Amino acid sequence: MTSEENIDKKKLRCPKLGGEIPFFYCRTVQDGMPCERILGCWEPFFDIGSYLKEHYTPDEIERFLHPTPKDKMSTLLEIIEKAKKKREKK
Template sequence: MNGRENRLQKRCPRLGGPVSFRYCRDFPGETLPCGKILECWWEDFDVEAYLKDYLSEEDFSRLLQTQPKGKVSSLLELIQKAQETAETATSEKE
């Protein structure tokens, strides 16, 4: 981890108060991150790539299995579209 993600915070829709990304990733009492981590953080940074790198392949698959199927695929599509938009914007600046 480069530390940037560690410092990110947001309002948790479940708790109603601010939480750090670290809290969501090292979800207390669980072996996996919070099941809403992709949904909550995809707009802030490439949380999918981060978790693929941070978790074992098996744990990443288990995390995806905790998500409602339709929601995961639509989230992954949104993440992919956002990445494509960012890449297009970056290449247009150059």
């Protein structure tokens, strides 16, 4: 087993979900990118800062650490779009 696989299997208690989850989940949860809280959660367990620098560009890091919340209008439009699709299927 590679050290990457070992890291993926490390577990901690997620403050968002409440249960134990593996690092793999934390590094892929935002559409394949890491959770915005990954630094704070994993810092006590290993050098997560270096890990992120090795695996992601500075731009990617900036984006997943500071995701832009969807504005209300986009969310509303998505809900309307889903409702339309549901109605079309009937």
